[in-house]
Amino acid sequence: MDYKTIKKSEITEFLDNLIKEYEIAAPIEKDDIVVFDKIKSSNGVILEYSNSVKSPKKFVIPQFETLISYNTNEDTTNVKEHLDEQKQFILFGARPCDARSFLFLDKVFSDEKNRDIYYKNRRDVVLIISLGCTQPQETCFCTTTGGGPFSSEGSDLLLVDIGDDYIIQVITDKGAELVKKLGLKNAQKDELAEMDRVIKKSEAKIEPDLELNNLKDKLDNSFDGSDWETLTEKCLSCGVCTYLCPTCHCFDIVDEEKNRKGERIRIWDSCQFPHFTMQASGFNPRPTYKERYRQRIMHKFSYCIDNYNMVGCVGCGRCISECPVNLDIRQVLTSLYYSMLSGRT
Amino acid sequence: MADLSSSIREEAKKLLKKGEADVIIGFEKGSLPLCATPCFIRNEADVEKLIWNEFCGNNLSRYLIKAKGKVGIIAKGCDTRAIVELIKEKQVQREQIVIIGVPCEGMVDRKQIMMRCQGNKITNVEDRDERLLITGDLLNVAVKKDECLYPGCQVCTNRNPVMYDVLIGSTSEEQQTDEFTDVTNFDGKSSEERWEYITHEISKCIRCYACRNACPLCYCKECFVDTTQPQWVGKTTGQTDTLLFHIMRSIHLAGRCVECGACERACPVTVDIRKLNRKMSADVKKLFDYKTGLDIDQPAPLSTFKPDDSEEFMLDI
Numbered sequence A: 001m002d003y004k005t006i007k008k009s010e011i012t013e014f015l016d017n018l019i020k021e022y023e024i025a026a027p028i029e030k031d032d033i034v035v036f037d038k039i040k041s042s043n044g045v046i047l048e049y050s051n052s053v054k055s056p057k058k059f060v061i062p063q064f065e066t067l068i069s070y071n072t073n074e075d076t077t078n079v080k081e082h083l084d085e086q087k088q089f090i091l092f093g094a095r096p097c098d099a100r101s102f103l104f105l106d107k108v109f110s111d112e113k114n115r116d117i118y119y120k121n122r123r124d125v126v127l128i129i130s131l132g133c134t135q136p137q138e139t140c141f142c143t144t145t146g147g148g149p150f151s152s153e154g155s156d157l158l159l160v161d162i163g164d165d166y167i168i169q170v171i172t173d174k175g176a177e178l179v180k181k182l183g184l185k186n187a188q189k190d191e192l193a194e195m196d197r198v199i200k201k202s203e204a205k206i207e208p209d210l211e212l213n214n215l216k217d218k219l220d221n222s223f224d225g226s227d228w229e230t231l232t233e234k235c236l237s238c239g240v241c242t243y244l245c246p247t248c249h250c251f252d253i254v255d256e257e258k259n260r261k262g263e264r265i266r267i268w269d270s271c272q273f274p275h276f277t278m279q280a281s282g283f284n285p286r287p288t289y290k291e292r293y294r295q296r297i298m299h300k301f302s303y304c305i306d307n308y309n310m311v312g313c314v315g316c317g318r319c320i321s322e323c324p325v326n327l328d329i330r331q332v333l334t335s336l337y338y339s340m341l342s343g344r345t
Numbered sequence B: 001m002a003d004l005s006s007s008i009r010e011e012a013k014k015l016l017k018k019g020e021a022d023v024i025i026g027f028e029k030g031s032l033p034l035c036a037t038p039c040f041i042r043n044e045a046d047v048e049k050l051i052w053n054e055f056c057g058n059n060l061s062r063y064l065i066k067a068k069g070k071v072g073i074i075a076k077g078c079d080t081r082a083i084v085e086l087i088k089e090k091q092v093q094r095e096q097i098v099i100i101g102v103p104c105e106g107m108v109d110r111k112q113i114m115m116r117c118q119g120n121k122i123t124n125v126e127d128r129d130e131r132l133l134i135t136g137d138l139l140n141v142a143v144k145k146d147e148c149l150y151p152g153c154q155v156c157t158n159r160n161p162v163m164y165d166v167l168i169g170s171t172s173e174e175q176q177t178d179e180f181t182d183v184t185n186f187d188g189k190s191s192e193e194r195w196e197y198i199t200h201e202i203s204k205c206i207r208c209y210a211c212r213n214a215c216p217l218c219y220c221k222e223c224f225v226d227t228t229q230p231q232w233v234g235k236t237t238g239q240t241d242t243l244l245f246h247i248m249r250s251i252h253l254a255g256r257c258v259e260c261g262a263c264e265r266a267c268p269v270t271v272d273i274r275k276l277n278r279k280m281s282a283d284v285k286k287l288f289d290y291k292t293g294l295d296i297d298q299p300a301p302l303s304t305f306k307p308d309d310s311e312e313f314m315l316d317i
């Protein structure tokens, strides 16, 4: 792997240069919370932050998007597909967990089996420059789900904060190309040693992994277990966990039509909402909190492994820090795991 | 804050033992620093889990509607106000619940403190009466609790339970009466300014419905915003759709919202939901001289008719 360096004081110039050629999204503070937003200059970009409240998935799956629009009259129907050309896009300063979430989303929307042209259209232009975590939070559990505070999976370039400078790890060809164009300096030996030290220090700070050996098998056997009911009793069945989650990706499609003109719109949807599984007959196979929360867990920790060979959670902790009733997914997994071990379910 | 946890545990134990309650809804220690979480206690042995502190912000009356059997509920001022309305609206039967009232001193907003910690991990929180001492790797701050209260708690004029079967601790003097100065100030702005403020707030909304689902009075079996046949409100987060959701919700809560602030606390993206609800409360006060959640015998203004009801809102045609 190639390693480059850049001084922290040069980051603003670095970003302002990139902005001339690319669309850039970076973490900024807006309305008292940190969010990823498209920026017009490096002003206001913050790199000392834990993580954004909303995940950056919106850049590849916007909360709502028009797929086609149409109009009909007596004898003709015109349909227009909305696949606008996308400008080259850099997601700057994303955390490694979020970078990994893009790999997961790729499996859902854009692999040999599944190919969603709207997703692919947006995704193909994305280059991710992520920022390793020197301050993992109490809600982070990325190492349990296969990542880590300096995991490079999903990133094209990964920055490591070594004090006055960042080391830039060059992960992909796409990343290498960008680095070459910018003519960055090679990292020195002592800088690389400092990088290793920083990484070790941070990895020691992260909470220990949850012990969840063969969780999938145990979950598969617990579908009808009685624990689901008590564990989810406080859940409000809102959309906070799913909408903030970087890997949750379920959607609804609606047609909005007036005077024979209309649009077909794709919108985020959530398995926590009662109407998500409501059938035309009026029957709902997931009528209560229990079935809906169970679906979220089973989907991420069992069905995703069947379908994509990857856990559907990157351990970012958003659903933990933002759940209005502190229903902590780690506690749920752990208690399910242990009650299953002791054969209580 | 006086430690009321042990009295709460004792009371809960008594109720369970005597069979006066099948379940106690209260708070237990949360999984994060600065956090308590709702819990459901069914066994005497588990009452030890119950706690009371300045992070018990959730409105537990939200859980009464789906609870089965006889329910004991730990309730601060706003929770009891919601219970009053739920009983009036015949969603909860008074005989089915035992209210363990706890006087409140205002609840502390975890997120405000997290902001002050600037993303540094908290490892320890020490309670020193009016202050919290918060420490971490790169962190050592003292926070005055009453500087970090939720917006609604800062101005709450009914912190003592308004109705209870058992009172824990002792009530304290209420803050001054509510003059709705915030509403008057906002009304004083130009319509452009107000439009800009509200639409900006709405633009943050991600339609997660945590506000609605946390609200004790939002108990409709099917919310107008979820209905698909017919679909009253569009599903997008475009301005029209989102604004319609918030305005309709607010109007549906006129004369019913007890200003507990549960909606705002649940919102992950800081939407100022209070703005609309406060306006409704001010209008209800002005038109019907009614303040929600205080008196179980006073009929709800929008579900009763009096010949001399204010008709200011009628259009002259």
Ligand code: SF4
Pocket: A234, A235, A236, A237, A238, A239, A240, A241, A242, A272, A322, A323, A324, A325, A326, A327
């Ligand atoms: S777990 Fe929390 S965030 Fe998720 S639906 Fe339940 S209450 Fe909402």
Ligand code: SF4
Pocket: A241, A244, A245, A246, A247, A248, A300, A312, A313, A314, A315, A316, A317, A318, A319, A320, A329
């Ligand atoms: S389930 Fe929770 S922790 Fe896992 S990726 Fe989603 S939001 Fe993050």
Ligand code: SF4
Pocket: B211, B214, B215, B216, B217, B218, B253, B256, B257, B258, B259, B260, B261, B262, B263, B264, B277
């Ligand atoms: S609208 Fe908000 S403040 Fe009013 S009762 Fe519902 S949750 Fe409480």
Ligand code: SF4
Pocket: B204, B205, B206, B207, B208, B209, B210, B211, B212, B263, B266, B267, B268, B269, B270, B271, B273
């Ligand atoms: S909780 Fe906040 S983001 Fe969610 S629907 Fe309500 S106002 Fe919108």
